[in-house]
Amino acid sequence: MPDLTLHAHPLSSYCWKVLIALYEAGTAFTFQHLDLADPSARAEFYALWPIGKMPVLVDATAGRTVAETSVIIEYLERYAPAARRMLPTEPEEALTARFWDRFCDLYLSTPMQKVVGDRIRPEGSRDPFGVDEARRTLDAAFGVLEAHMQGREWAAGSSFGLADCAASPALFYADQIASLRERPVLAAYLARLAARPSFARVLDEAGPWMHNFPRENRP
Template sequence: MPDLTLHAHPLSSYCWKVLIALYEAGTAFTYQHLDLADPRARADFYALWPMGKMPVLVDATAGRTVPETSVIVEYLDRYAAPAHRMLPADAEAALEVRAWDRFFDLYVMSPMQKIVGDRIRPADGRDPFGVAEARRTLDAAYGVLEARMQSRQWAAGDFGLADCAAAPALHYADKIAPLRGRLAALTAYLERLEARPSFARVLVEAQPYAHHFPRENVG
């Protein structure tokens, strides 16, 4: 079995995506808690991955450093012999899963992060036009997902990569653009995700840091 270390933070939405996959698979790994406010930890992480984006998976057995969440999850499927695969073996079904993984990252996670990121900017550095665009993108994505989830349990076939992307994206998006109570099918899907043991574990681990989430503009 590979010797795996995940460099991550318990509050990061993209880290959640990979953690869900790891917990679903029952894969053994070391959790390297990243504190980028610490200058030495920050320097070490940028030496590992100069783009500075978390999470990053290190496979010491193979001597490989693997960035980017979707790639990490596929790497785990291929090399870590997971008990639960996040992509189906069938090529056509796998394409659908990848497509919905990209949908959640690009049209839910990215606009959510734009809105949240704007909240922690200084008042004179905020981007109201960009935030309005992000809200329009998020609203359109909600409409697509509400229609799609009318007759589905999971995003694309069995629970997999797309749902790993959906869980953190929708959980955080609901805090800044509430969907519960107005989008029944999407609400039910989010509640299924939050009840899934892998994601429930991630949420418990994040709880000590939850107060750092900027619910309103600061500064």
């Protein structure tokens, strides 16, 4: 059995994605709280993964360091015992799941992080043009996913899987900066995701840090 450690922060959307998969599968692991504001912790993490993006999975048994969320989840599928799979075994269904996984990462999570990141930049270094572009991408992605989710319970296939792991944090945080009130299908999908025990656990664990998220003031 692999000896797994996930280097992550409980507020990070991409860390949530992997945590949801771990909790869904019932895979044993150690959570290593990553505080990049701590110089020594930052140095240790960059020595582990010079790109410096979280999360990172370390499999001590195999002597492997695994980065990038989708790759981490597929690595877990292959090498860690799991109560349930996150990827379909049928190749065409797996391809569909990978597409919607990438869609949620690239067109929901990435522009969402652009908007959020801009809010915590110092005055004089903000990027209003980039934020406007990110918001346009989010709106277009909302429309595509809203149409895709019509009549569906989960994003790819008949059961919760990889694409839903990606959609959960992406939609949760995107809703904080670009409300889903005018997207009823997506709002209902997000409610189903939030009711999932794995995601509910992630949200509960993130609670002590949520005050650090720069929420948008909306009526």
